[in-house]
Amino acid sequence: MVGGTDIKRTLLLLHTLNCCPFCGAPLKIVDGKCDACGSVIDRNLIISYVKAKLSQDMYEGLDEVRIMDSIAEASYRLSLASEYLRSRIIMSMRERIDELRREEKEIHPVFEEISRREREILERLESVLNKQQEALRIRTVDALERAYNELLAALKQYGRNIPPEVLGLYTLPDFALEIADKYHKANDYNNAVRWYGFAVVATMYPESPPKGLPKRMSVVHIPYGITHIGIFDGDFDGKPEVFYVPSMGVAGLKIPCVVINEGGVNWNPLNGYGVVFPIFGNLGKYSVVIFAWESSRLPDAKLISMGKEIRIIRDSETQYTLPTYAISYADIDNDGHIELIVLTGRGKTLILDSKDDHFVAKVISVGNISSIATPKLGDVVRFVAMTMDGRLLMIDPITRDVSPIEFGFRNADSVIISSGDLDKDGFDEIYVSTMDGGYRYVFKNGGYQGSKIVDGDVLGMQVVDINGDKEDELIVLKRGRGLILEIYSLRRALGVNVLEKIASYQIGTTYDVARAKMSYEAPFGSRPIFICEDIDLDGAPEILVGLEKSFLIIDPKYA
Amino acid sequence: MCIERSRPQFDKKKYIEAPQEPDVVIYYREIGRKEPDIIRVYEYEEAYVVCPTGETKVLAEPGFYRIYSRPARVTWVRLSKLTLTVGVPSTNLPFRYGVHADIVLFPKNVQMIVIGVAKMAREGVITIDLIKEELRRILRDAVLNVKLDPNKPRKEIISRIHEEINTLLKRSWLSMFVCDVQGIGFSHECELAKFLEG
Numbered sequence: 001m002v003g004g005t006d007i008k009r010t011l012l013l014l015h016t017l018n019c020c021p022f023c024g025a026p027l028k029i030v031d032g033k034c035d036a037c038g039s040v041i042d043r044n045l046i047i048s049y050v051k052a053k054l055s056q057d058m059y060e061g062l063d064e065v066r067i068m069d070s071i072a073e074a075s076y077r078l079s080l081a082s083e084y085l086r087s088r089i090i091m092s093m094r095e096r097i098d099e100l101r102r103e104e105k106e107i108h109p110v111f112e113e114i115s116r117r118e119r120e121i122l123e124r125l126e127s128v129l130n131k132q133q134e135a136l137r138i139r140t141v142d143a144l145e146r147a148y149n150e151l152l153a154a155l156k157q158y159g160r161n162i163p164p165e166v167l168g169l170y171t172l173p174d175f176a177l178e179i180a181d182k183y184h185k186a187n188d189y190n191n192a193v194r195w196y197g198f199a200v201v202a203t204m205y206p207e208s209p210p211k212g213l214p215k216r217m218s219v220v221h222i223p224y225g226i227t228h229i230g231i232f233d234g235d236f237d238g239k240p241e242v243f244y245v246p247s248m249g250v251a252g253l254k255i256p257c258v259v260i261n262e263g264g265v266n267w268n269p270l271n272g273y274g275v276v277f278p279i280f281g282n283l284g285k286y287s288v289v290i291f292a293w294e295s296s297r298l299p300d301a302k303l304i305s306m307g308k309e310i311r312i313i314r315d316s317e318t319q320y321t322l323p324t325y326a327i328s329y330a331d332i333d334n335d336g337h338i339e340l341i342v343l344t345g346r347g348k349t350l351i352l353d354s355k356d357d358h359f360v361a362k363v364i365s366v367g368n369i370s371s372i373a374t375p376k377l378g379d380v381v382r383f384v385a386m387t388m389d390g391r392l393l394m395i396d397p398i399t400r401d402v403s404p405i406e407f408g409f410r411n412a413d414s415v416i417i418s419s420g421d422l423d424k425d426g427f428d429e430i431y432v433s434t435m436d437g438g439y440r441y442v443f444k445n446g447g448y449q450g451s452k453i454v455d456g457d458v459l460g461m462q463v464v465d466i467n468g469d470k471e472d473e474l475i476v477l478k479r480g481r482g483l484i485l486e487i488y489s490l491r492r493a494l495g496v497n498v499l500e501k502i503a504s505y506q507i508g509t510t511y512d513v514a515r516a517k518m519s520y521e522a523p524f525g526s527r528p529i530f531i532c533e534d535i536d537l538d539g540a541p542e543i544l545v546g547l548e549k550s551f552l553i554i555d556p557k558y559a
Numbered sequence: 560m561c562i563e564r565s566r567p568q569f570d571k572k573k574y575i576e577a578p579q580e581p582d583v584v585i586y587y588r589e590i591g592r593k594e595p596d597i598i599r600v601y602e603y604e605e606a607y608v609v610c611p612t613g614e615t616k617v618l619a620e621p622g623f624y625r626i627y628s629r630p631a632r633v634t635w636v637r638l639s640k641l642t643l644t645v646g647v648p649s650t651n652l653p654f655r656y657g658v659h660a661d662i663v664l665f666p667k668n669v670q671m672i673v674i675g676v677a678k679m680a681r682e683g684v685i686t687i688d689l690i691k692e693e694l695r696r697i698l699r700d701a702v703l704n705v706k707l708d709p710n711k712p713r714k715e716i717i718s719r720i721h722e723e724i725n726t727l728l729k730r731s732w733l734s735m736f737v738c739d740v741q742g743i744g745f746s747h748e749c750e751l752a753k754f755l756e757g
Contacts, residue, residue, distance in 0.1 A: 019749035023646025025659035027751070036659050037646030037695065049754050080581070087603035087639035098619060101667070108739045111642070111663040115741055236567055236622075238579070238601055281569045537579075 021045070028079050029072040035079070043068045077206050078122075081166045085121055088161040089114050121161060124154045125170040132175040148179055164239075164262050165536075167198070168205025173220065176202050181510075184223055189253045190266070193246065196222045197264015203555050204261065207538030210468030213503045214540070214556035217485060221510040222553070225249055225526025226546035228257075228327060231533050232280035234288070240535055242544070243267060245277050247516075248296050248524040249549045260553075261535055270304060275524065279329055282337040284354030286310075289340070291324055299323040299345065299523035303352075303359065312352065314361040322350065325520055326527060330374035332381045332397040339397075341383070343369050345520045349385070351397055364400055366393055370412050370518040371528065375419035375428035377443055384430055386415045388518070392432060392441075394448065405448045411435050414515040416528050420463025422472055422490050423497050431461040431474070433530065435515065438476055440499075453488075453499055456480055459515065460530020464541045466556060474499065475532055477545060479515070483507035485543070485554065507554060514548040526550075561610035561628035565597050568623055574599050577635035578684065584641065585685035587634040590626060597625050603639045605666065608632070636666050640687055641736070645694045647702060649746055656709065657746035658702050660720060662694060664736040690733065697727045709745050717743050 020027050025036035033040055047064050050071075090097065093110060100107055131147035151171070155162065180195035203218045225247035231240045244260045246253060256268040257276045268276050273292040280288045286305040293301045301324040303310040312319045326343040332351065333339065340352040340359070347367045352359040368388040374381050383395040390409035395402050409415055414435065419428040427443035430450070438458035441450030454461070457479040463472045466487060474488040487503040516526035529546025536542065536555075543554040568574045574597040577586035590598070599622075600606045606618040609632040618624060626633075646659030701723040707716065721740035728738050746752045 019744075019751055020646065020648075020657075020659070020746070021749055021752035021754070022648035022650065022746055023657035023659040024744040024746040024749045024752070025644045025646045028644075034646065034648075035691075036644045037648045037651075037657060039646075039648040039650070039657075045751070045754070049751060052754070083639055086642055090638055091602050094619070101665070106739075107663070107665055107737070108741075111665075111739050112741060115642070115661065233569075287567055287569070 028075040030076065032072075046071060073206075077169055081169050082118060082122065084163045084166050085118050085161060086114060088163060089117050092161065117161070121154075121158045124158065125162075125166070128154050129170045129172070132172045136172060136175055136178070144175075144178060144182075147175060164201045165205050165207075167263065168201040168203075171198055171202035173199050173202040173218070177220070177510075180222075187252060189224070189246075189250065190255060193222070193224070193255055193258055193260075194264040196220065197258065197260050197262070200260055200553050201263055203553070204536040204542065207536045208540065208555070208557045208559065209538045210466065210540040210556070211558045212469075213467050213487065214505070214558055216557050217505045217507055218555045218557055219507055219509065220553045220555075222246075222260075222551040223250075223511055223549060224253060224551060225516055225549045226529045226544075226551050227275075227524045227527055228277040228291075229529055229531065229544060229546065230277065230279060230327075231531070231535060232278065234259075234278065234280050239537060240533070242535060243278055244551070245275055245524070246551070247526040247549065249522075249526055254296060273302075277327065279327065279338075279340060281329065283340075284337045285357055286354065291327060293324075293523075296524050299325055311358040312361050313355075313358055314350070314363065319361075323523075325523055326518070328372055328374070330381060332374060332383060334379065334381065341372060341374075343372075351383075362397070362400070364395060364397075366395065366402055367391070368520055371415055371417045373417045373419040373430060375430060375443075376421070377427045384417060384419065386412055386417050386432065388413055388520075392417070392430075403447070405430070405441060406439075406450060409434055409436075411515075411517075413517040413519065414528050416460050416530050418460070418462045418530065420472065420474075422463045422474055424472075429463075431463070433458040433461050433476075454478070454486070457515070459483070459528075459547070460545060462530060462532040464532040466532075466541060468539055473502070475541075475543065477507070477530065477543070479513065483509060483513065483552075507552070509550075509552065511550060513550050513552075516546055516548045516550075560614060560616060561612070561631055562608050562616055562618070562624050562626050565623040565625035568597055568599070573597060574623060575633075576601070577604065577637070582686045582688060583684045584637050584687050584690060585634060586683075587632065588682045589630050589632050591630045594629075596627065596629065597623055598633055599623050600635070603637060605636050605638060607634045607636070638666075641665065642741075643687075643691060643694060645691055645698050647695060647699045651699060652702065654707075655747075658698070658707065659744050659746075660698055660724075661741040661743075662698075662724070663739040663741060664690070664694075664733065665739065666735060667737040693731055693733055697724055697731060697733075700727055709747075713743065717741075 020034040022039035023037035028035040029041055128151045131150045135143040135147040176195050176199035180192050183192035199220045203220050227247045228245040230243045233240050241259045242261045245257050246255050258264050259267050270292050274296050275293040277291045278288055290304045291301040292304050300321040302321050309320050323344045324342050328341040329338045331338050342350045349364045351362040369385045370388050371386045373384045383397045385393050390412040391407050392405040393402050394405055416433045418431045421428045430441040432439040435457050437452045438454035438461050439450050440453045441448040454476050459477045461476050465472050476486045478484045485505045485507055488499045489502050490497050516528040519525050526548045527546050531544040532541040534541050540556050545552040573595050576599040600618050602621040608616045611628050641664040644661050649657035701720050705719045705723050717740055724738050
């Protein structure tokens with residue numbers, strides 16, 4: 001497999017060698033054979049043809065092996081894109097197809113139309129890609145605008161039929177970032193976020209399934225922090241959406257919520273609310289609850305579902321709004337549906353459990369919290385919190401008993417805690433990322449024992465399988481000379497479990513980065529966030545990092 | 560009827576869906592009493608459910624469905640994967656050129672799908688490669704049967720191949736599908752073939 005840029009470049013070359021010499025079908029090479037007729041395609045033939053037909057700058061930098069690899073990969077991607085498009089077109093013509101089938105009429109015209117539309121869209125996207133390459137080569141504003149207009153016109157005409165996978169295949173990340181930065185510098189934040197969204201899509205797709213350790217890390221740097229972020233399959237299309245509420249630290253930035261991995265589209269199903277953030281999941285009667293803030297100045301949020309405000313019963317009193325600074329969720333009482341965890345300030349955290357059509361709030365009063373995790377200890381879920389004054393606490397969410405794990409963390413407002421079972425003993429460890437290093441707490445003899453495992457300014461740690469070997473690794477993001485992403489694996493040596501660094505990557509950023517801080521003075525400020533989750537469903541996690549006025553999306557690439 | 564619409568499920572362990580592997584076109588499975596009672600149908604799929612009473616229900620709308628009477632047999636068909644290009648190389652034909660056809664298969668006879676596929680085993684898949692292999696054989700026979708002449712008008716060629724493939728399809732294990740030939744092409748029209756010949 002080759003890198004995304006090679007694939008995108010090769011897509012443009014494909015139309016010149018678009019057929020199999022043995023059956024004449026559009027050339028799609030699978031395992032060295034034509035996918036239509038199964039004939040072995042001689043690589044020397046393709047290479048001689050490419051060299052004879054194309055100018056050197058078209059394939060410059062690609063050696064013979066990479067020419068073949070990228071042609072095979074690009075033709076495979078093209079066939080996938082064609083399938084995605086066909087799915088969308090079939091969906092849009094579903095009623096007509098069903099009608100024809102019921103009446104047993106000829107299906108030829110309708111499928112001819114499907115093929116025609118598919119060809120039309122692919123040709124248009126090819127022209128869009130061509131213009132982007134030209135714009136990046138020439139680097140004039142006019143060329144940028146030409147490519148920009150071409151892409152917008154294509155999206156306007158066919159947008160509904162172009163899924164993110166296809167859009168990503170035909171968008172160059174550098175081009176989208178260039179446009180986004182221009183909008184950002186011109187203070188047009190809505191358009192800037194949209195184009196950062198395109199850059200995210202262009203970076204993620206084509207997907208890169210894990211084959212051992214990543215070869216490199218692709219990064220998109222958005223110059224707005226994260227206030228809220230959540231990953232849910234909100235539209236049930238089988239692919240998760242990243243719902244992102246940008247921090248309001250930039251004057252004039254007012255965006256209610258965007259789906260950043262689907263082209264940065266605005267998401268606000270409610271009228272009259274300045275900021276919204278959804279939680280999707282099995283919440284008892286509800287399958288989605290939207291936190292809705294009328295203004296980005298006040299922390300008070302309503303909980304809305306199915307168009308109605310939801311009552312919250314707290315100490316036998318009814319409330320319709322909650323001061324909401326941060327939101328998390330987990331099934332903490334093992335009843336099969338998730339509870340909402342809301343940091344409300346004034347030293348109180350609420351656990352909202354749905355009962356019929358309302359939520360019942362349990363109050364946990366341990367002081368203001370900067371970060372929480374919900375580790376699993378066997379069958380039970382615990383609630384671990386870092387307080388703003390530097391106490392790491394374990395809380396039983398049912399009895400609300402509090403047991404301290406450790407005290408005295410400095411700069412606790414920028415600490416991130418996470419949990420994961422790296423040693424596979426059935427009890428999640430706790431990982432604490434601080435300015436002074438990364439700490440790991442292991443559950444032993446009924447309590448947590450911990451030590452520093454990584455030195456330096458650690459921005460985030462999470463347990464996840466990044467090399468596709470079905471074994472989890474520990475991902476650590478550090479700030480040193482720039483940003484460094486390290487991968488650790490746990491191995492048995494000296495009779496104990498030892499963490500071993502197995503890879504390290506420099507992460508390039510467009511702007512300077514600083515740690516974000518949890519602040520109860522700024523309800524929509526930048527929050528410290530570190531999430532590793534597979535968003536493009538390629539089997540490898542994408543890494544989302546919330547920093548001060550910065551949001552990094554890091555996508556590991558395996559070729 | 561043994562099936563009704565269900566509310567969306569977020570936990571993958573609570574429902575059954577067809578495997579997401581890109582080469583799977585048809586997936587069939589008997590859903591027993593001890594398995595999750597909810598199935599998921601995606602936008603690009605159709606599912607056919609055979610209830611314990613023998614009744615068959617077509618699920619053409621995407622969403623989640625609860626099967627309240629089990630065991631039931633469910634067959635998922637991925638519609639978007641049924642537009643295929645298959646070819647027969649010049650080396651497998653008695654003339655100096657190879658042929659390819661753009662073919663759309665469309666599930667027509669629900670009963671045939673249920674009988675032909677779902678009753679074969681408790682669980683299984685039919686992959687795109689298997690379907691392509693059969694279609695290649697059918698295309699080759701069709702090309703030989705109609706005594707193909709590439710000099711004839713393209714519409715006429717397509718129409719004759721279309722009819723012949725549909726006739727041959729009925730006698731094959733793909734008989735649950737109706738076929739539509741969208742286009743025909745020949746290897747001698749390909750520039751790469753000319754390059755190969757020098």
